[in-house]
Amino acid sequence: MPEIAVISEDLCAQLVTPKAAFAAVEGVFAAMAKGEARNFPVVREALGHAEALYGFKSGFDKAGMALGLKSGGFWPGNMARGLTNHQSTIFLFDPDTGQLQALVGGNYLTAIRTAAASSVSIAHLARADAKVLGMVGAGHQSAFQLRAAARQRAFERVVAWNPHPEMLPKLAAVAEELGLPFAAVEREALGAEADVIITITSAFAPLMMRDWIKPGTHVACMGTDTKGKQEVDAHLLAAATVFTDEVAQSVSLGEAQHAVAAGLIHEGDIVPLGAVINGTHPGRVSADEITVFDGTGVGLQDLAVAHVAMRAAQERGLGARVTL
Numbered sequence: 001m002p003e004i005a006v007i008s009e010d011l012c013a014q015l016v017t018p019k020a021a022f023a024a025v026e027g028v029f030a031a032m033a034k035g036e037a038r039n040f041p042v043v044r045e046a047l048g049h050a051e052a053l054y055g056f057k058s059g060f061d062k063a064g065m066a067l068g069l070k071s072g073g074f075w076p077g078n079m080a081r082g083l084t085n086h087q088s089t090i091f092l093f094d095p096d097t098g099q100l101q102a103l104v105g106g107n108y109l110t111a112i113r114t115a116a117a118s119s120v121s122i123a124h125l126a127r128a129d130a131k132v133l134g135m136v137g138a139g140h141q142s143a144f145q146l147r148a149a150a151r152q153r154a155f156e157r158v159v160a161w162n163p164h165p166e167m168l169p170k171l172a173a174v175a176e177e178l179g180l181p182f183a184a185v186e187r188e189a190l191g192a193e194a195d196v197i198i199t200i201t202s203a204f205a206p207l208m209m210r211d212w213i214k215p216g217t218h219v220a221c222m223g224t225d226t227k228g229k230q231e232v233d234a235h236l237l238a239a240a241t242v243f244t245d246e247v248a249q250s251v252s253l254g255e256a257q258h259a260v261a262a263g264l265i266h267e268g269d270i271v272p273l274g275a276v277i278n279g280t281h282p283g284r285v286s287a288d289e290i291t292v293f294d295g296t297g298v299g300l301q302d303l304a305v306a307h308v309a310m311r312a313a314q315e316r317g318l319g320a321r322v323t324l
């Protein structure tokens with residue numbers, strides 16, 4: 001009978017630091033680009049109940065020996081119940097036997113691995129002299145995004161916009177905690193000021209237009225993870241070098257779906273970020289280049305951070321164990 005580790009949300013938050021998540025996500029993006037790790041097709045469906053989107057993300061990382069899935073999704077009414085809208089659980093299986101190894105809370109890990117993805121993109125693609133961070137979005141993920149981004153460049157200021165301005169003070173408090181001056185601005189002003197922009201909203205129509213983005217900006221589009229969602233003008237992708245976690249997801253459910261459908265860019269124009277990490281693509285080649293990272297969110301990111309949690313729990317003898 002297999003013994004299964006049960007790792008709670010609280011324990012994940014204790015065991016998986018932003019630094020560890022960065023290393024795990026950077027490593028798995030590199031493995032994906034080398035063909036050593038593979039995501040399986042995503043299932044994501046509207047339930048027709050509670051306006052929820054529910055599905056599975058799964059994969060196998062042969063380099064890290066992580067096999068499993070994340071099950072969960074997005075319940076927009078949860079916030080009113082005092083819960084986060086995103087809810088998920090990660091299951092890890094033994095790649096040698098298929099036996100369940102661990103049951104891991106997925107909410108904190110989703111936030112930390114999504115923030116790690118944009119921060120890996122900033123580390124590899126943003127200009128080294130980036131000073132102003134622009135945040136579009138102020139929901140649950142945005143605080144994690146801001147904290148992770150702040151580790152990558154010597155930002156001097158944060159400018160932010162959100163369709164629901166009443167949500168901005170919470171993000172302002174995070175900036176204050178990080179010692180970064182914060183200003184709520186209009187979208188055009190955000191584009192004119194920011195050297196790095198993170199979009200992390202549930203938008204279904206472009207919030208940032210191509211003409212508002214100045215040369216040399218790095219834009220990490222993190223909110224679009226479903227068919228039909230869109231955060232930026234498709235013409236921005238045509239004007240930029242576009243990178244992604246996984247090309248197949250980028251063109252089907254990521255931010256690039258619209259630019260590809262409109263014929264503004266082609267699938268072959270989109271570069272896996274792992275190729276930059278592995279040194280097989282140069283990444284940014286000039287200070288004027290606009291770079292876009294289409295962070296669609298892949299199952300292997302979830303497995304990578306869940307694996308970190310499982311190993312750390314084993315090493316320290318933490319977490320419950322049950323026999324199935």
Ligand code: NAD
Pocket residue numbers: 074085086110114136137138139140141142162163164167200201202203204222223224225295296297298
């Ligand atoms: P949240 O519900 O806490 O916040 C939602 C954010 O989107 C807020 O900024 C809100 O003002 C804005 N918003 C809500 N409805 C909108 C609309 N119709 N048009 C424009 N903006 C709208 O959500 P969250 O947990 O912060 O997640 C934000 C987004 O990121 C979600 O869409 C979620 O699916 C996505 N997400 C992506 C990944 C990934 O890996 N790419 C991972 C986690 C979450």
